[in-house]
Amino acid sequence: MIVLDYPYVSRFLTDSILELGQPVLDTPQARALAGDAPLDYIDEIEFSARLALGGKVYTNSENGLEHVLRCRCNEDLARQIDICKDKALFRETVAGLHPDYRFQRVPFDQLADFDPTALDGPFIVKPTRGFFSLGVHVVDTPADWPAAVKAIEAERAALNAEYPEAVVSGGEFIIEQAIHGEEYAIDVYYDAEGDPVVTNILHHTFLSAADVSDRLYYTSARIMETWLLPFTDYLRDVGRQCGFRDFVTHIEVRVTDSGDILPIEANPLRLAGWCVADLTHHAWGFNPYECYFKELRPDWDAILTENQGTATVMVIGDLPSSLDRTAIRSIDYAGFQSMFSNILELREIDYRQYPVFAFAFASMPEAELDALKATIMQDFTCFVVTG
Known part of the structure; x- marks a missing residue:
């Protein structure tokens, strides 16, 4: 099943939905975004019934998560979503993989009183529920903390003007140790046994040390050959900690200079947002949505040989x-x-x-x-x- 919501639905996604014969939750947002595509719309009662029976679901946008969570008809799916959506809970769940990594939850109204010397700088502060680098700040030294708090206070009102509170919330923040290294965004689904299947790896390139934007991502055969096996092994460990099964997610990680893989965040029930997951089709010639719903595994050896x-x-x-x-x-x-x-x-x-x-x-x-x-x-x- 598919839940469509703002900000964006691509033609490739709607074409994929039709080819896969997947039903779509009938909402005003879905009909507006899909246009005249003859999708198979189902009402909320049927959607909930199928979800309760373990039907696979995909949301193009985290705006659509509230439809899945509202019915509470699949508690294990709701649990997996909650682990991803709450960045602090995700950190807490995978803490056993990274016992030396430091982080702290801080309510918005306590940010000004937070002692910036409590974490070795630099550190990152961001909403526990966030998206698209909104509200993210890098704090290099304790002296920079007051300015960061003022910036967050100024931005807070705008956070929910563009995205609902279920997607971005300024009520609580996570302050976490900065991870130095190269950043990668991984599209992956977990099959019924909890085994991860990677459909793409994107290198998130920053333009400067202070850059926290999402301006440039790219993939290549070199990236896939270098990181497919290490990331798959790491995601298997993450999946065990989080109990991921029949679940699709977009996970961001950083690789330190010493080769350690540390997670940034996990985004539930979708691949790369804004239908950037379509880039997989452009790069590698297969459909990532089809892989998820049919539990197909890309033949990476053959694919990469043709795309050097x-x-x-x-x-x-x-x-x-x-x-x-x-x-x-x-x-x-x-x-x-x-x-x-x-x-x-x-x-x-x-x-x-x-x-x-x-x-x-x-x-x-x-x-x-x-x-x-x-x-x-x-x-x-x-x-x-x-x-």
């Missing part, structure tokens, strides 16, 4: 929080697209509703990635026409 030397990238056209989006007259989409030599897909996003104007998927020789990184370090307001 190429990187498939996703770049988000983000907008700074300081920009008055109501003053935007238009976006130079042609200019944004010109940054890529081989564009695969350009998705125009409603920048009046979200602080993003586009998602771009592109293919290029992996050797050209450094040049792309230099190009996208620019402020994307150069593509914005205001006035």
Whole structure:
């Protein structure tokens, strides 16, 4: 079964739903986002009945989780969702894998009183329920803490203006030890026995030491060959700790200089958000949604042999929080697209509703990635026409 909700539903996802014959929970959001696609809509009673019988479910967006949790007709599924959605609970659940890692829950109204020397700096502060790097701050030294608290106080009102409280909440924060190393985002489903099946690995590239944005992700045969087996082994351990079964999730990790794998967060009942999971089809030629619902395992040896030397990238056209989006007259989409030599897909996003104007998927020789990184370090307001 599928739950569709904002912010975005791709044509590839709706086509996949039709090909797989998956029913869709009938909501105003689903009908608005799916357009004229002839989906098989079911009401909440039938949805709940199928869920109670152990039917597989996929949500394109964490906005849709409330529909799954509200019926409480599958307590084990609700338990798995809760572990992922509450970042502090996730940390607590996998703490046995990382006994030396330090973190702390702090209610919003106690942030100003938190002693920043309690954790060795630098550290990260973010909402326990969060999404899309909203409300995330890096604190390098104790002296930086008051400024971070003021920034969080200023941002808090805006957090739930764009996403519901079930997705992003400013009521409680997790303060956690910063993890130095390369960051990766892994799309994975756990089968009925709890064995993880990876459908893609994306390298999340940051543009500077202070960057916490989601601007650039990419995958390549080199990344898959290097990390598929180590990440699969690690995700098996995570799955055992969390009790994941018949469950799909998007898990972010960092790999330290010493080779340790540490989790950042797990996002329940979906692969990469905003239908970025479609990038798997562009990069590797198979359908990740089909893999999950049919419990298919990609033949990575054959797939990677055919895709040497190429990187498939996703770049988000983000907008700074300081920009008055109501003053935007238009976006130079042609200019944004010109940054890529081989564009695969350009998705125009409603920048009046979200602080993003586009998602771009592109293919290029992996050797050209450094040049792309230099190009996208620019402020994307150069593509914005205001006035």
